[in-house]
Amino acid sequence: MEKRRSTKAPSRKAAQPKTLGAEAWVAEAWRALSELGVDGVRVEPLAARLGVTKGSFYWHFEDRAALLSALLDDWEQRATAAVIREVDARCESPRERLFALIRMTTASPEAPDAEHAVRAWGAHDTSVRKRLQRVDARREAYVAQLLVAVGVDEARAQMRARALYLALIGEYARVAHGGAATERATWEELMRKLIEP
Amino acid sequence: MEKRRSTKAPSRKAAQPKTLGAEAWVAEAWRALSELGVDGVRVEPLAARLGVTKGSFYWHFEDRAALLSALLDDWEQRATAAVIREVDARCESPRERLFALIRMTTASPEAPDAEHAVRAWGAHDTSVRKRLQRVDARREAYVAQLLVAVGVDEARAQMRARALYLALIGEYARVAHGGAATERATWEELMRKLIEP
Protein backbone atom coordinates (compact mmCIF):
# COMPACT_ATOMS: atom_id res chain seq x y z
CA MET A 1 0.00 0.00 0.00
CA GLU A 2 2.06 2.92 -1.24
CA LYS A 3 0.18 5.75 0.41
CA ARG A 4 -1.85 7.91 -1.96
CA ARG A 5 -1.45 9.38 -5.45
CA SER A 6 -3.90 8.68 -8.23
CA THR A 7 -2.68 6.89 -11.31
CA LYS A 8 -5.67 6.99 -13.53
CA ALA A 9 -8.24 9.64 -14.36
CA PRO A 10 -11.79 8.67 -13.38
CA SER A 11 -12.75 8.85 -17.06
CA ARG A 12 -15.10 11.74 -16.46
CA LYS A 13 -16.33 13.28 -19.68
CA ALA A 14 -17.36 16.89 -19.18
CA ALA A 15 -20.22 16.39 -16.80
CA GLN A 16 -20.50 18.10 -13.45
CA PRO A 17 -18.16 15.99 -11.36
CA LYS A 18 -19.57 14.90 -8.05
CA THR A 19 -16.04 14.45 -6.88
CA LEU A 20 -13.02 16.73 -7.13
CA GLY A 21 -9.93 16.12 -9.15
CA ALA A 22 -6.49 17.63 -8.82
CA GLU A 23 -7.35 20.09 -11.61
CA ALA A 24 -10.12 21.59 -9.52
CA TRP A 25 -7.59 22.36 -6.82
CA VAL A 26 -5.17 23.81 -9.32
CA ALA A 27 -7.88 25.98 -10.81
CA GLU A 28 -8.89 27.30 -7.44
CA ALA A 29 -5.24 27.81 -6.57
CA TRP A 30 -4.91 30.05 -9.62
CA ARG A 31 -7.64 32.24 -8.28
CA ALA A 32 -5.92 32.54 -4.93
CA LEU A 33 -2.54 33.13 -6.54
CA SER A 34 -3.86 35.88 -8.79
CA GLU A 35 -5.77 37.62 -6.04
CA LEU A 36 -3.53 37.17 -3.06
CA GLY A 37 -0.13 36.02 -4.21
CA VAL A 38 1.66 32.80 -3.34
CA ASP A 39 1.25 33.27 0.35
CA GLY A 40 -2.45 33.45 -0.27
CA VAL A 41 -2.69 29.96 -1.63
CA ARG A 42 -3.24 27.96 1.53
CA VAL A 43 -4.90 24.62 1.64
CA GLU A 44 -7.55 25.20 4.25
CA PRO A 45 -9.01 28.36 2.71
CA LEU A 46 -8.91 26.67 -0.67
CA ALA A 47 -10.80 23.72 0.71
CA ALA A 48 -13.40 26.05 2.17
CA ARG A 49 -13.98 27.73 -1.20
CA LEU A 50 -14.28 24.37 -2.87
CA GLY A 51 -16.79 23.25 -0.29
CA VAL A 52 -14.73 20.37 0.99
CA THR A 53 -12.22 19.84 3.75
CA LYS A 54 -8.50 19.45 3.47
CA GLY A 55 -8.96 15.73 3.83
CA SER A 56 -9.63 15.90 0.12
CA PHE A 57 -6.54 17.95 -0.61
CA TYR A 58 -4.11 15.59 1.01
CA TRP A 59 -5.46 12.78 -1.01
CA HIS A 60 -4.67 14.54 -4.30
CA PHE A 61 -1.42 16.17 -3.28
CA GLU A 62 1.54 15.23 -1.20
CA ASP A 63 1.59 18.62 0.47
CA ARG A 64 1.22 22.31 -0.24
CA ALA A 65 4.51 22.41 -2.14
CA ALA A 66 3.17 19.83 -4.56
CA LEU A 67 0.22 22.05 -5.38
CA LEU A 68 2.49 25.00 -6.04
CA SER A 69 4.62 22.84 -8.24
CA ALA A 70 1.57 21.72 -10.18
CA LEU A 71 0.61 25.33 -10.57
CA LEU A 72 3.92 26.09 -12.20
CA ASP A 73 3.78 23.09 -14.48
CA ASP A 74 0.39 24.25 -15.61
CA TRP A 75 1.66 27.75 -16.26
CA GLU A 76 4.83 26.84 -18.09
CA GLN A 77 2.92 24.67 -20.49
CA ARG A 78 0.05 26.97 -21.30
CA ALA A 79 1.68 30.35 -21.00
CA THR A 80 3.74 30.40 -24.13
CA ALA A 81 2.88 27.64 -26.53
CA ALA A 82 -0.80 28.50 -26.80
CA VAL A 83 -0.23 32.11 -27.79
CA ILE A 84 2.45 31.35 -30.33
CA ARG A 85 0.32 28.66 -31.93
CA GLU A 86 -2.63 31.01 -32.07
CA VAL A 87 -0.63 33.85 -33.59
CA ASP A 88 1.02 31.65 -36.17
CA ALA A 89 -2.33 30.21 -37.14
CA ARG A 90 -4.12 33.52 -37.48
CA CYS A 91 -1.59 35.48 -39.50
CA GLU A 92 0.81 34.87 -42.31
CA SER A 93 3.21 37.78 -42.57
CA PRO A 94 5.61 38.43 -39.71
CA ARG A 95 4.50 42.03 -39.57
CA GLU A 96 0.90 41.04 -38.99
CA ARG A 97 2.02 38.45 -36.50
CA LEU A 98 3.81 41.04 -34.43
CA PHE A 99 0.78 43.25 -34.22
CA ALA A 100 -1.46 40.27 -33.53
CA LEU A 101 0.89 39.16 -30.79
CA ILE A 102 0.66 42.49 -29.04
CA ARG A 103 -3.08 42.60 -29.40
CA MET A 104 -3.53 39.13 -27.96
CA THR A 105 -1.15 39.45 -25.06
CA THR A 106 -2.57 42.78 -23.98
CA ALA A 107 -6.19 41.82 -24.44
CA SER A 108 -6.89 39.20 -21.80
CA PRO A 109 -8.10 40.65 -18.52
CA GLU A 110 -6.97 37.71 -16.38
CA ALA A 111 -3.48 37.32 -17.77
CA PRO A 112 -1.92 40.33 -16.01
CA ASP A 113 -2.85 39.18 -12.52
CA ALA A 114 -1.66 35.67 -13.11
CA GLU A 115 1.56 36.65 -14.84
CA HIS A 116 2.38 39.27 -12.28
CA ALA A 117 1.66 36.88 -9.46
CA VAL A 118 4.08 34.35 -10.90
CA ARG A 119 6.73 37.03 -11.28
CA ALA A 120 6.18 38.27 -7.76
CA TRP A 121 6.52 34.72 -6.58
CA GLY A 122 9.67 34.23 -8.60
CA ALA A 123 11.48 36.89 -6.65
CA HIS A 124 11.87 34.65 -3.63
CA ASP A 125 11.77 31.13 -4.96
CA THR A 126 14.53 29.56 -6.96
CA SER A 127 12.46 26.88 -8.63
CA VAL A 128 10.16 29.56 -10.02
CA ARG A 129 13.07 31.63 -11.27
CA LYS A 130 14.29 28.84 -13.48
CA ARG A 131 10.94 28.48 -15.16
CA LEU A 132 10.55 32.20 -15.56
CA GLN A 133 13.87 32.43 -17.29
CA ARG A 134 13.02 29.61 -19.63
CA VAL A 135 9.66 31.12 -20.50
CA ASP A 136 11.12 34.59 -20.93
CA ALA A 137 13.84 33.30 -23.19
CA ARG A 138 11.37 31.41 -25.35
CA ARG A 139 9.06 34.37 -25.75
CA GLU A 140 11.84 36.78 -26.45
CA ALA A 141 13.30 34.49 -29.04
CA TYR A 142 9.95 34.31 -30.78
CA VAL A 143 9.67 38.07 -30.97
CA ALA A 144 13.25 38.42 -32.15
CA GLN A 145 12.62 35.89 -34.87
CA LEU A 146 9.62 37.84 -36.10
CA LEU A 147 11.62 41.05 -36.08
CA VAL A 148 14.32 39.45 -38.17
CA ALA A 149 11.70 38.19 -40.57
CA VAL A 150 10.42 41.71 -40.91
CA GLY A 151 13.79 43.01 -41.92
CA VAL A 152 15.58 44.04 -38.73
CA ASP A 153 19.14 42.86 -38.45
CA GLU A 154 19.88 40.15 -35.93
CA ALA A 155 21.61 42.29 -33.31
CA ARG A 156 18.96 44.96 -33.25
CA ALA A 157 16.20 42.41 -33.34
CA GLN A 158 17.36 40.90 -30.09
CA MET A 159 17.64 44.24 -28.40
CA ARG A 160 14.22 45.33 -29.56
CA ALA A 161 12.63 42.03 -28.69
CA ARG A 162 13.95 42.51 -25.20
CA ALA A 163 12.61 46.03 -25.04
CA LEU A 164 9.19 45.04 -26.24
CA TYR A 165 8.97 42.09 -23.92
CA LEU A 166 10.08 44.16 -20.96
CA ALA A 167 7.32 46.60 -21.73
CA LEU A 168 4.83 43.76 -21.77
CA ILE A 169 5.97 42.56 -18.36
CA GLY A 170 5.69 46.12 -17.16
CA GLU A 171 2.18 46.32 -18.51
CA TYR A 172 1.18 43.19 -16.66
CA ALA A 173 2.54 44.68 -13.46
CA ARG A 174 0.80 47.96 -14.12
CA VAL A 175 -2.57 46.42 -14.74
CA ALA A 176 -2.14 43.98 -11.88
CA HIS A 177 -1.86 46.77 -9.39
CA GLY A 178 -4.78 48.68 -10.70
CA GLY A 179 -3.40 50.90 -13.43
CA ALA A 180 -5.40 51.49 -16.56
CA ALA A 181 -4.39 49.32 -19.49
CA THR A 182 -2.29 51.22 -22.00
CA GLU A 183 -4.11 51.95 -25.21
CA ARG A 184 -3.63 49.95 -28.34
CA ALA A 185 -2.39 53.09 -30.09
CA THR A 186 0.53 53.24 -27.70
CA TRP A 187 1.51 49.68 -28.42
CA GLU A 188 1.27 50.26 -32.12
CA GLU A 189 3.31 53.42 -31.89
CA LEU A 190 6.01 51.44 -30.11
CA MET A 191 5.76 48.57 -32.53
CA ARG A 192 6.05 50.83 -35.55
CA LYS A 193 9.31 52.18 -34.20
CA LEU A 194 10.65 48.74 -33.45
CA ILE A 195 10.05 47.26 -36.88
CA GLU A 196 11.85 50.01 -38.72
CA PRO A 197 15.11 48.68 -40.08
CA MET B 1 -0.44 58.90 29.45
CA GLU B 2 -1.30 58.36 25.78
CA LYS B 3 0.14 54.89 25.39
CA ARG B 4 3.27 54.80 23.23
CA ARG B 5 4.61 56.62 20.21
CA SER B 6 7.79 58.65 20.33
CA THR B 7 7.57 62.34 19.65
CA LYS B 8 11.16 63.39 19.66
CA ALA B 9 14.30 61.86 18.24
CA PRO B 10 16.80 60.92 20.95
CA SER B 11 19.21 63.48 19.52
CA ARG B 12 21.59 60.82 18.35
CA LYS B 13 24.23 62.15 16.00
CA ALA B 14 25.58 59.38 13.82
CA ALA B 15 27.17 57.26 16.46
CA GLN B 16 26.42 53.58 16.92
CA PRO B 17 23.10 53.71 18.72
CA LYS B 18 22.86 51.49 21.75
CA THR B 19 19.14 51.64 21.38
CA LEU B 20 16.95 51.11 18.36
CA GLY B 21 14.83 53.71 16.63
CA ALA B 22 11.91 53.26 14.30
CA GLU B 23 14.23 53.77 11.33
CA ALA B 24 16.20 50.67 12.27
CA TRP B 25 13.02 48.65 12.06
CA VAL B 26 12.11 50.22 8.75
CA ALA B 27 15.55 49.51 7.35
CA GLU B 28 15.40 45.89 8.40
CA ALA B 29 11.87 45.70 7.03
CA TRP B 30 13.19 46.75 3.64
CA ARG B 31 15.56 43.86 3.66
CA ALA B 32 12.76 41.44 4.45
CA LEU B 33 10.47 43.02 1.89
CA SER B 34 13.06 42.83 -0.88
CA GLU B 35 14.07 39.28 -0.09
CA LEU B 36 10.79 37.69 0.88
CA GLY B 37 7.95 39.97 -0.11
CA VAL B 38 5.37 41.59 2.14
CA ASP B 39 4.40 38.38 3.79
CA GLY B 40 8.00 38.00 4.76
CA VAL B 41 8.08 41.11 6.86
CA ARG B 42 6.93 39.76 10.22
CA VAL B 43 7.74 41.32 13.48
CA GLU B 44 9.19 38.39 15.36
CA PRO B 45 11.70 37.37 12.69
CA LEU B 46 12.63 41.02 12.28
CA ALA B 47 13.22 41.33 15.99
CA ALA B 48 15.43 38.26 15.88
CA ARG B 49 17.60 39.72 13.13
CA LEU B 50 17.89 42.97 15.04
CA GLY B 51 18.92 41.11 18.14
CA VAL B 52 15.99 42.24 20.22
CA THR B 53 12.54 40.93 21.02
CA LYS B 54 9.26 42.22 19.78
CA GLY B 55 8.82 44.05 23.04
CA SER B 56 10.89 46.70 21.33
CA PHE B 57 8.81 46.70 18.20
CA TYR B 58 5.53 47.37 19.89
CA TRP B 59 6.99 50.36 21.59
CA HIS B 60 7.92 52.01 18.29
CA PHE B 61 4.90 50.91 16.27
CA GLU B 62 1.24 50.50 16.91
CA ASP B 63 1.19 47.20 15.09
CA ARG B 64 2.49 45.44 12.01
CA ALA B 65 0.33 47.53 9.71
CA ALA B 66 1.99 50.67 11.01
CA LEU B 67 5.38 49.35 10.01
CA LEU B 68 4.17 48.54 6.53
CA SER B 69 2.69 51.99 6.27
CA ALA B 70 5.98 53.54 7.35
CA LEU B 71 7.69 51.46 4.71
CA LEU B 72 5.48 52.94 2.02
CA ASP B 73 5.92 56.48 3.25
CA ASP B 74 9.64 55.97 3.09
CA TRP B 75 9.43 54.62 -0.44
CA GLU B 76 7.09 57.20 -1.87
CA GLN B 77 9.33 59.99 -0.70
CA ARG B 78 12.67 58.64 -1.79
CA ALA B 79 11.70 56.73 -4.89
CA THR B 80 11.06 59.52 -7.31
CA ALA B 81 12.22 62.89 -6.07
CA ALA B 82 15.82 61.86 -5.47
CA VAL B 83 16.39 60.55 -8.99
CA ILE B 84 14.78 63.52 -10.70
CA ARG B 85 16.80 65.95 -8.63
CA GLU B 86 19.97 64.07 -9.41
CA VAL B 87 19.30 63.92 -13.13
CA ASP B 88 18.36 67.57 -13.37
CA ALA B 89 21.47 68.52 -11.47
CA ARG B 90 23.87 66.44 -13.53
CA CYS B 91 22.73 67.31 -17.03
CA GLU B 92 21.50 70.32 -18.92
CA SER B 93 20.01 69.23 -22.20
CA PRO B 94 16.86 67.09 -22.17
CA ARG B 95 18.52 64.59 -24.45
CA GLU B 96 21.36 64.05 -22.01
CA ARG B 97 18.89 63.92 -19.18
CA LEU B 98 16.98 61.10 -20.81
CA PHE B 99 20.09 59.01 -21.25
CA ALA B 100 21.25 59.83 -17.76
CA LEU B 101 17.88 58.84 -16.39
CA ILE B 102 18.07 55.45 -17.99
CA ARG B 103 21.61 54.93 -16.84
CA MET B 104 20.79 55.83 -13.26
CA THR B 105 17.61 53.86 -12.94
CA THR B 106 19.11 50.73 -14.42
CA ALA B 107 22.36 50.94 -12.53
CA SER B 108 21.47 50.35 -8.88
CA PRO B 109 21.58 46.70 -7.89
CA GLU B 110 19.18 47.05 -4.96
CA ALA B 111 16.48 49.05 -6.69
CA PRO B 112 14.99 46.19 -8.70
CA ASP B 113 14.28 43.99 -5.71
CA ALA B 114 12.74 46.81 -3.74
CA GLU B 115 10.68 48.18 -6.61
CA HIS B 116 9.47 44.79 -7.65
CA ALA B 117 8.58 43.90 -4.09
CA VAL B 118 6.44 47.01 -3.80
CA ARG B 119 4.73 46.22 -7.07
CA ALA B 120 4.11 42.64 -6.05
CA TRP B 121 2.66 43.93 -2.83
CA GLY B 122 0.49 46.42 -4.66
CA ALA B 123 -1.36 43.68 -6.44
CA HIS B 124 -3.33 42.75 -3.34
CA ASP B 125 -3.39 45.88 -1.23
CA THR B 126 -5.43 48.92 -2.09
CA SER B 127 -3.44 51.42 -0.07
CA VAL B 128 -0.31 50.42 -1.96
CA ARG B 129 -2.05 50.72 -5.30
CA LYS B 130 -2.86 54.35 -4.73
CA ARG B 131 0.73 55.21 -4.02
CA LEU B 132 1.98 53.19 -6.95
CA GLN B 133 -0.32 55.05 -9.28
CA ARG B 134 0.81 58.40 -7.94
CA VAL B 135 4.46 57.49 -8.28
CA ASP B 136 3.98 56.02 -11.74
CA ALA B 137 2.14 59.09 -12.93
CA ARG B 138 4.83 61.41 -11.63
CA ARG B 139 7.64 59.45 -13.23
CA GLU B 140 5.86 59.08 -16.52
CA ALA B 141 5.09 62.77 -16.61
CA TYR B 142 8.73 63.55 -16.08
CA VAL B 143 9.80 61.38 -18.99
CA ALA B 144 7.08 62.78 -21.22
CA GLN B 145 8.17 66.28 -20.41
CA LEU B 146 11.74 65.46 -21.40
CA LEU B 147 10.57 63.90 -24.63
CA VAL B 148 8.60 66.99 -25.49
CA ALA B 149 11.63 69.12 -24.74
CA VAL B 150 13.62 67.00 -27.13
CA GLY B 151 11.18 67.64 -29.94
CA VAL B 152 8.57 64.91 -29.79
CA ASP B 153 5.03 66.10 -30.10
CA GLU B 154 2.86 65.92 -27.00
CA ALA B 155 0.72 62.96 -27.98
CA ARG B 156 3.62 60.79 -29.03
CA ALA B 157 5.65 61.87 -26.03
CA GLN B 158 3.06 60.49 -23.67
CA MET B 159 2.82 57.22 -25.49
CA ARG B 160 6.56 56.79 -25.63
CA ALA B 161 7.02 57.80 -22.02
CA ARG B 162 4.59 55.09 -21.12
CA ALA B 163 6.43 52.56 -23.25
CA LEU B 164 9.79 53.43 -21.79
CA TYR B 165 8.53 53.37 -18.26
CA LEU B 166 6.79 50.05 -18.77
CA ALA B 167 10.06 48.63 -19.99
CA LEU B 168 11.78 49.89 -16.87
CA ILE B 169 9.20 48.21 -14.65
CA GLY B 170 9.70 45.08 -16.68
CA GLU B 171 13.43 45.31 -16.19
CA TYR B 172 13.01 45.58 -12.44
CA ALA B 173 10.84 42.48 -12.48
CA ARG B 174 13.32 40.66 -14.69
CA VAL B 175 16.30 41.42 -12.52
CA ALA B 176 14.34 40.76 -9.34
CA HIS B 177 13.69 37.20 -10.37
CA GLY B 178 17.21 36.48 -11.37
CA GLY B 179 17.44 37.51 -15.00
CA ALA B 180 20.56 39.19 -16.29
CA ALA B 181 20.33 42.95 -16.50
CA THR B 182 19.74 44.13 -20.03
CA GLU B 183 22.75 45.84 -21.54
CA ARG B 184 23.13 49.56 -21.77
CA ALA B 185 23.28 49.27 -25.56
CA THR B 186 19.76 47.89 -25.58
CA TRP B 187 18.46 50.80 -23.56
CA GLU B 188 20.20 53.26 -25.81
CA GLU B 189 18.88 51.57 -28.91
CA LEU B 190 15.38 51.92 -27.50
CA MET B 191 15.96 55.48 -26.42
CA ARG B 192 17.30 56.49 -29.82
CA LYS B 193 14.10 55.27 -31.41
CA LEU B 194 11.93 57.03 -28.89
CA ILE B 195 13.51 60.47 -29.26
CA GLU B 196 13.11 60.57 -33.00
CA PRO B 197 10.41 63.06 -33.89
Next chain:
DNA sequence: CGAGTTCAATACGGCACCGTATGGAAAAGC
Protein backbone atom coordinates in the same frame (compact mmCIF):
# COMPACT_ATOMS: atom_id res chain seq x y z
C1' DC C 1 19.47 60.91 44.76
C1' DG C 2 14.74 59.91 43.45
C1' DA C 3 11.12 60.30 39.69
C1' DG C 4 9.91 60.09 35.26
C1' DT C 5 10.99 58.63 30.57
C1' DT C 6 12.73 55.49 27.11
C1' DC C 7 13.63 51.12 25.35
C1' DA C 8 13.56 46.14 25.86
C1' DA C 9 12.65 41.17 27.98
C1' DT C 10 9.36 37.83 29.43
C1' DA C 11 5.27 35.59 29.50
C1' DC C 12 0.79 34.81 28.00
C1' DG C 13 -3.60 33.90 25.17
C1' DG C 14 -5.17 33.43 20.71
C1' DC C 15 -5.50 32.44 15.72
C1' DA C 16 -4.56 30.46 11.31
C1' DC C 17 -2.59 27.13 9.17
C1' DC C 18 0.16 22.57 8.24
C1' DG C 19 0.33 17.74 8.03
C1' DT C 20 -1.19 13.11 9.96
C1' DA C 21 -4.22 9.55 11.44
C1' DT C 22 -8.17 7.28 11.05
C1' DG C 23 -12.60 6.19 9.80
C1' DG C 24 -16.49 6.16 6.59
C1' DA C 25 -19.33 6.23 2.30
C1' DA C 26 -19.98 5.57 -2.41
C1' DA C 27 -18.56 3.61 -6.64
C1' DA C 28 -15.73 -0.12 -9.31
C1' DG C 29 -14.16 -4.55 -10.05
C1' DC C 30 -14.17 -9.58 -9.20
Next chain:
DNA sequence: GCTTTTCCATACGGTGCCGTATTGAACTCG
Protein backbone atom coordinates in the same frame (compact mmCIF):
# COMPACT_ATOMS: atom_id res chain seq x y z
C1' DG D 1 -22.38 -9.68 -2.60
C1' DC D 2 -18.18 -8.68 -0.96
C1' DT D 3 -13.80 -6.55 -1.37
C1' DT D 4 -10.99 -2.78 -3.04
C1' DT D 5 -10.39 1.58 -4.55
C1' DT D 6 -11.48 6.38 -4.54
C1' DC D 7 -12.60 10.45 -2.36
C1' DC D 8 -13.76 13.08 1.69
C1' DA D 9 -14.77 14.23 6.96
C1' DT D 10 -13.24 14.58 11.60
C1' DA D 11 -10.11 15.12 15.05
C1' DC D 12 -5.65 15.96 16.66
C1' DG D 13 -0.83 17.74 17.72
C1' DG D 14 2.37 21.11 16.33
C1' DT D 15 4.24 25.66 14.65
C1' DG D 16 4.77 30.40 13.72
C1' DC D 17 3.08 34.51 14.30
C1' DC D 18 0.17 38.53 16.39
C1' DG D 19 -0.80 41.63 19.98
C1' DT D 20 -1.12 42.64 25.16
C1' DA D 21 0.39 42.93 29.82
C1' DT D 22 3.70 43.35 32.95
C1' DT D 23 8.10 44.02 34.68
C1' DG D 24 12.78 45.72 34.50
C1' DA D 25 16.95 48.20 33.21
C1' DA D 26 19.18 52.36 31.71
C1' DC D 27 19.29 56.95 30.88
C1' DT D 28 17.63 61.88 31.76
C1' DC D 29 16.63 65.73 34.57
C1' DG D 30 15.01 68.09 38.45
